[in-house]
Amino acid sequence: MTDTPETDGRHPADVVTTMIEACLARAATWPAWDGVPRPVDDRVYTPHKAVRRITDHLIDHLAEIEARLAGVPTIPDHWHASAITTAADLAPFTAEDLDEARSRLSRLAQLYELRLRAAGPAALDRRDGDAWSPRQIAFHLEGSLYYADALGFLR
Known part of the structure; x- marks a missing residue:
């Protein structure tokens, strides 16, 4: 992997859950999306x-x-990532979609909270070769806010 993520004194669980909360705060405004x-x-x-x-x-x-x-x-991922925009991506974003997103992302936040808090410092900082440590992965995930910021807060 390249561009090793910088870490700081925050617990990695806090990094991920704070990022998810920030994404959901933006998503709360997305039912106002104009379809463009x-x-x-x-x-x-x-x-x-x-x-x-x-x-x-x-x-x-x-x-x-x-x-x-x-x-x-x-197992390597095989996502198409943001390189494609699917027909489903173009659908209106409704209050029900927001509720689904909240449920999905809140459950993922809980999984990260439980997993990263259960791992001790040695496990969080363990690296296998050039791969990032779990702590570095959590700090890398902070960058997922980029996707929410692509739309930001809508009126």
Whole structure:
């Protein structure tokens, strides 16, 4: 892996749960989305695509952390990531979609909270070769706010 994430004194569980809370704060305004995808860098984003990317990123790295802590090889992900925009990504974002996103992301936040708090400092900082440690992965996940910021707070 490249670009090793910087870490600081925050607990990695706090880093992930705070990021998810920030994403959900933005998502709370997305039922106001006008249906026009937002260009950011070389991609476009919609509320559904942002939620999909945040969720996929969290699932991918949770699987990596679990495998690493269990001492087994990780399974590489094969997500299309933000390189594609699906028909489902273009659908209106309703109050029901927001409720689904809250449920999904809140449960993932709890999984990270439980897993990262249960791991001791040695496990959080253990690296396998050039791979990031679970602590570094958590700090990398903070960057998932990028997907929510692609839409930001809508009126």
